[in-house]
Amino acid sequence: MNKQDLAIRVAEATGVTRLEALNTIDTMLDIITESLARGEEVRLVGFGNFVAGTRKASTGRNPRTGEPMDLAESVMPKFRVGRNLKEACNGRGDA
Template identity: 40%
Template sequence: MNKTELVDAIAADCDISKASAQRALDSLIENIVKTVTKGGTVQLVGFGSFGSGKRAARTGRNPRTGEAIKIAAAKTVKFSAGKAFKDAVNKVKK
């Protein structure tokens, strides 16, 4: 499912226009990005949590030449699925 299909599904489920669904989805994404960028976490009970983490500097290898290269430390985005989400994914279909 891509973003357009998701907007269509939200509009149908909530009986709202596609434009309203698009604005709501864009707002959700924008607010998650703002919060995680500032170092906060967004917890959606039953779905999961978005947060940031740190990746340490390390030495890697250039796959073409085999030469050692330094990879700088970086911030990363983390998502941890909630229990209800995990249970729904792992539910055995009969």
């Protein structure tokens, strides 16, 4: 399922237009992105948590040349699955 498919499903389930659903999805994703960029955690109880974790600086290798290269510390967004989502995916919850 892509974002357009999701917007259609949201529109059908809520009675709004596909465009309104798409705008809502885009707004939600923008808010999650902005929150993570500020270092905030976004908790959707039962679904999961979006967190911004720090990846420490390390030494890697250039895949083409094999030369060692320094990789700077960076922030990596992560998603921790919630119990309800995990159970639904494993056939034990409401889906």
